[in-house]
Amino acid sequence: xxxxxxxxxxxxxxxEGSGVCLKFEAEKKCYILxxxxxxxxxxxxxxxxxxLNDDNISFNKKGEIYFNEKKDIALIEIEYxxxxxTVEFENEILSHDDITFxxxxxxxxxxxxxxxxxxxxxxxxKKSIKITESINGDFTEDEKTxxxxxxxxxxxxxxxxxxxxxxxxxLKSLPEENFDYKEISCVPIEDIKELVEQVRKKEQKENEIxxxxxxxxxxxxxKVTLENKTLYVGKYPVTFEEYDFYCEEMDVxxxxxxxxxxVKKPVINISWDxxxxxxxxxxxxxxxxxxxxxxEWKEILKYQNNQIxxxxxxxxxxxxxxxxxxxxxxxxxxxxxxxxxxxxxxxIRIGIGFSSSLTDYREKSPMKxxxxxxxxxxxxxx
Numbered sequence: 001x002x003x004x005x006x007x008x009x010x011x012x013x014x015x016e017g018s019g020v021c022l023k024f025e026a027e028k029k030c031y032i033l034x035x036x037x038x039x040x041x042x043x044x045x046x047x048x049x050x051x052l053n054d055d056n057i058s059f060n061k062k063g064e065i066y067f068n069e070k071k072d073i074a075l076i077e078i079e080y081x082x083x084x085x086t087v088e089f090e091n092e093i094l095s096h097d098d099i100t101f102x103x104x105x106x107x108x109x110x111x112x113x114x115x116x117x118x119x120x121x122x123x124x125x126k127k128s129i130k131i132t133e134s135i136n137g138d139f140t141e142d143e144k145t146x147x148x149x150x151x152x153x154x155x156x157x158x159x160x161x162x163x164x165x166x167x168x169x170x171l172k173s174l175p176e177e178n179f180d181y182k183e184i185s186c187v188p189i190e191d192i193k194e195l196v197e198q199v200r201k202k203e204q205k206e207n208e209i210x211x212x213x214x215x216x217x218x219x220x221x222x223k224v225t226l227e228n229k230t231l232y233v234g235k236y237p238v239t240f241e242e243y244d245f246y247c248e249e250m251d252v253x254x255x256x257x258x259x260x261x262x263v264k265k266p267v268i269n270i271s272w273d274x275x276x277x278x279x280x281x282x283x284x285x286x287x288x289x290x291x292x293x294x295x296e297w298k299e300i301l302k303y304q305n306n307q308i309x310x311x312x313x314x315x316x317x318x319x320x321x322x323x324x325x326x327x328x329x330x331x332x333x334x335x336x337x338x339x340x341x342x343x344x345x346x347x348i349r350i351g352i353g354f355s356s357s358l359t360d361y362r363e364k365s366p367m368k369x370x371x372x373x374x375x376x377x378x379x380x381x382x
Contacts, residue, residue, distance in 0.1 A: 002085050002165045013052040013104035014038050020156030023084045026303035026327035028225045032076040034154035035172040036067045066199045072172045073187045090159050090166035098160040103152035204329040214284045222329045226299050232379040236320035236331050237266035264319040266337050266374040275340040275375040289377045292341040338373040
């Protein structure tokens with residue numbers, strides 16, 4: 001959670017305007033959110049965009065620039081900043097909410113930058129913020145309004161509550177000489193979230209691959225970057241359709257589906273030994289598949305939203321492509337079935353998954369099938 005004293009660490013100089021740095025922990029990505037008009041000239045002339053943080057450290061554009069010119073909003077990917085705080089988006093914006101915002105950092109400006117405080121008087125069609133004259137910045141009498149607000153365009157507008165900040169919009173208008181603090185044109189949070197979601201979906205798609213297995217079948221995998229390694233994890237749990245094919249090919253007894261449906265539903269009623277046999281069967285010299293190690297599973301768990309079945313029983317197991325998708329693009333990682341995996345320290349076979357709690361993982365006998373446990377495969381990137 002971002003506090004008021006942390007605000008300067010999030011604000012960047014973006015050419016002659018400002019920007020707020022957004023971090024997405026699951027994807028290990030950082031972006032500068034800014035008003036498109038702040039960088040338009042640099043884009044048109046294909047020049048470098050000046051990106052400076054509060055310590056006057058320069059950052060370079062790392063990936064693509066995503067923008068919506070009509071809505072005057074842009075996202076610039078930069079190198080990942082591990083110790084950066086994560087900005088939370090606000091969903092509910094009310095009249096009389098306290099707000100605060102600042103322009104690009106004081107060191108880049110050459111003088112101390114004031115943080116401006118105010119109160120939302122009206123959220124006008126979610127396109128602009130009308131604020132009261134309570135806004136202040138302790139300015140000197142000889143400072144002109146246009147100088148005070150120089151470089152503010154593109155800065156984040158934050159709702160202030162109990163010293164905690166959440167993003168409600170993005171400043172996009174530059175004030176005129178006689179600006180009276182009454183109305184600030186603002187990119188609403190809905191437009192910000194829409195662009196962010198478009199970018200994340202595009203990058204998730206780029207992180208997906210399809211492996212053709214030696215048996216001619218295919219499997220969809222998602223690139224997942226963890227603290228010390230990168231994996232390709234099964235986009236879905238293994239289905240009955242996939243596992244039944246293995247049983248037919250290897251003359252193995254098919255697991256009991258309990259009359260709840262098969263085909264695209266995740267396979268259940270298999271033992272840990274059976275799950276590993278399946279991984280070995282689909283592997284070849286070039287592609288080695290296995291179960292997730294327990295520590296890997298726990299690290300992915302950190303990025304899951306607390307969205308679980310909450311009382312739904314196993315008779316309501318969903319088809320794998322109809323389950324919830326997480327921030328990585330994995331379907332049904334929590335809430336549908338339990339999934340077998342290893343304990344990376346002592347190699348104890350552990351069956352883990354979720355029913356009603358984010359800490360609900362259990363040890364199971366490796367040779368005993370369980371009605372609640374299936375599997376998801378993983379391929380390590382060498």
